[in-house]
Amino acid sequence: MSQPPAARREIPESLSARMGAIRLLSHVLRDGRMLGDGASGLTGPAAARALRLAGLVLRHMGQADAMMKVHMDRQPAAKVRDILRLALVEVFVDGAAAHGVVNDAVAMARMSPRTVKQSGLVNAVLRKMVDDRSAWDALPAPALPGWLRGPVAKAFGKDRIVGIEAAHLAGAPLDLTPQRPTEIDGATVLPTGSLRLSGGQVSTLPGFESGDWWVQDAAAAMPARLLGDVTGLRVLDLCAAPGGKTMQLAAGGANVTALDVSGKRLRRVHQNLERTGLQAEVIEADALEWSPEEPFDAVLLDAPCTATGTIRRHPDLPHLRTSRDVEALTKLQYQLLDRALAFVRPGGRVVYCTCSLLPVEGENQVAAALKRHDGLTVEPLDPAAFGLPEIAASALGLRLLPDLWPDRGGMDGFFMSVLKRA
Template identity: 55%
Template structure:
């Protein structure tokens, strides 16, 4: 039987929900690559929609299940329920689900049950779906976010998470022209946003390297350096390379550093596609001894809690246990970056986290540890930056619910430091 997008989506769901693997680890795997590019993109979209709607799907299904079926069967029901409740063709969705279950050695006996349940969902599910609340973040994350930003803000973030994310591009030049050509919107910050992009590699400008995929929030930290032409800049945790490409496109002499040779393969691919140049180095940032540099961008390893609108699998796989170790690593990386920076140089510290301990608190503590260190709030006097994004210590705090009417943005923290 030929692989289909629904089969691919079910494999992805199984890997996330049974094996605890992140989708970002799976999309280049041999199993995923069995599908042609268009079906692969559809499989990923179906899996993302199901993960976003998991709480709703389970609540729709619950009245029809006398006892909980095995996870593999439950995932078939979840995927089909999300499709049905969002207007999918009942005949095709139900038939594919039943056929898939009946073909499995361990799931074949559940074919009749799946058929009966989904036929009820096809009739009644959409109305129930519409009445259910927006899915909540898990308690391990929702509670600290509510303490930091308030319950209303968290609810607004959850609404943006559930809606999903548009596709943002950073272009080499003339964002307005590319927005018009691609049928998108030129955002105030300079990114191009597409709401229904389809297959990314088929879009005009991909093969010619005129742009790269990068969330609008993730594109802002580098802009805080201003003109980088001819300057020696270290991208300290470079993979997958969006900030390296920004720096190289601005004419910087870029060193792209990352501890993972596997992840640096993406940096090499992106540099080749865009025709940009950087020195790519695989090394531990805490042991790296290059420089000194005119500027450093440190997008530090973090909980990635700001990226859930694009990665709904993240809170299902992680439980917050590693955050303490990440906070220690971030502090050590700030200290190392300052040692590699020329006097008067600029360090952009940023994380794609919604937790103040990984952002504002890190900068407050760095200011205590390092005499003469100061924050440059004016570095982010940039187009599109709203006053409410400014944080007390002089950085920027971005949240998913900002620009909600436009599709939101990743949660991000950034600050420009110098001494």
Template identity: 55%
Template sequence: MADSRKPDSKPAPARRAKAAVIPPSPRGGAVALLDAVLSPDTGASLPEVLTAPPAAFAALDPAGCARAQRLALTTLRHLDRADAILSPHLRKAPPPHVKNLLRLAVVEMLHEGAAAYGVVNSAVGALRGDRRLQAMAGMVNAVLRRASETPDGTWAALPPQRLPQWLRQPMVHHYGRAVVGAIEAAHMEGAATDLTLRPGVAGPDGVTLPTGSLRVAGAQISALPGYDAGDWWVQDAASALPARMLGDVAGLRVLDLCAAPGGKTMQLAAAGAQVTALDLSGPRLARLRDNLARTGLEAEIVTADALHWLPDAPFDAVLLDAPCSASGTIRRHPDLPFAKAAGDLAALTALQARLLDRVLTPSAGLLRPGGVAVYCTCSLLAAEGEDQARAALDRHPHVVAQPVTLPGLPEDWRTADGGIRTRPDYWPELGGIDGFYMVALRIGAETAAAAG
């Protein structure tokens, strides 16, 4: 008897293979950070990204987070070099996430010397665990295996990461191409850790720099001797100079504007000043409070807008560390060129000018006649440094630049206007220094009344 059952009109659909579940890893967290920083839609610095971190990063334990951040920052320092290695092996640009995965893998293999087998397998496994990108696992495997065969010496011969054009062009105009190339090479090397010591404290093992800061080898900061006792705080050697430009501040009333996270506030307080630390950001001032508590130093803390705040009486001295592009800190924050844009600069320079006018106008009540203000920015751009100070002096004829003498300061760091300019390519034999501009400006007591 014939089988009366009708054959199935369609074969049963094949079951789709489940993607492997990939546990959180520092490499995955690093790629997630790269995706966020390099996204054209985000335009965020790494600290901004970390305020609401991607899930692949947030799932890591503290040690994993630290390694993920280090991997991401190292990759950002060598992005152009990684792309130069990958380009001959790619027929077309892969999706951004895959491209960042490839970049990270190349940096691990060629810069850090990680074993190619483990790096390639990790990258391929990460894609096989993502249904959207499973099809690209084979391509990534082939590209990375070719990249791992890069001849010895090729990576080291590649030029360093270039600054974006909006930043590079004015720097070339001001410093020249050779200096900018040296600065870019210094950025690639990264930054050491500098400490500012309380007076009379020996500090942990390290190298004492000519200007007095202590440079320590890479170590967990909180594990160094003297951390719990508050004997010192982390502060780049360049950042430690502006407060010293005020000279002997013992017993003086000093206003630290834009003070958080507090390195300069602690310097002034440790030197015996009566410090008022003012900042617009409450969360940043919370870090300052923590730093003061650890070091046992005291300062009055004010959360306010420096453009409108009025003190009870003018101060003897003002330290204005103005908001800026932070282009002088790229060697320790390689994410900054990707988070900043040319359009940000106009707003920053306008704010710097307004803050300077607020400090230098006697009738504003911040600085007494005869008092000294130190203006500084952690920027390599003359528009935020030398040009800004020159324009302020033109607007305020009652103010003069006051050249200062600082122990250990090389003469070629002094500028024609009486200020000080540091650059990342300085002290190459010691590990470099952040880029800063700083100048001391004195209000003439005899002309202050006429200036109003």
């Protein structure tokens, strides 16, 4: 009598999450795609952990590679390198037990014919490295890629670069923009008015269902505040998705038109407006081709950019962006800025901003616009009036960098300016 086939061995959740993290790392480092895009193929309770682990590895990858360089004469295969990176970060950053981490790392190396022969290397090298805590603690924060580090250091100084890289390594807290008085345990009120928490599951926080607030970094919440009292004003939010600034303007009493070229991203705007009970006209269109029936009192343009100011919350960005991206984006930025200026009435204002560390996407764009448009002026902005430190002052607006408020958790990198038509 034949025996029934052996039951398929179930993979433990810890190993499943680690395998998912390795796949996500390949998705970013080899396929050149955003970390979140690869998460759609993950399911079950291990999915969230896999995404979190992959993000930790990308944030601390420079340290892991430096550690491996000391203990290895040559680089192993790409997948083995990712397995070693994950193990080091789990032990030294996430506080996982070394024994279980090493066992799962060896198990993952044995799963593929391409890496099985290096499973012994994984075991031997990891057991040496996980015992060397002092060496890990002595490693500096990972440096920005050269194409980005050079211009940023030139613009803001080498000392600030060190602070920016430290902020990227530390990661980002959770910031909320309230539309009505909100109390959340553990939240602090920043001088800019944002609420800040160390973390948490967003959908379970008090006030989420009732739309009392929305998630928005403290720096991203500043451009809309530069317009001051917008009660009754007709305001256009260009490149509006996912809608944080649209909601700010609507909550302030403006008659808002939210325009974006992406219908998929605009669905987020509709969802956010519905949850918060706020009103805005939402239009799917290309700003380079669309024109309003009449000019607006104000336009807010958060222009597409390299998003290098958001690295502390998106550690995959340094591995995806290159200097080649900058030229196409800067061309689009000045085209959009010219369109924004054409959409505003005489005497009206345009807020131009980008979440970039690069002056070529911020200060330089405003300086060039002033030369192109006769009578265009920049409104002076006092950082203290917006709850910001004096170091945020810029001749052309406000310049926020991730090293601001290191004792409070920093903020995203942003440049913003208020331009006024003659």
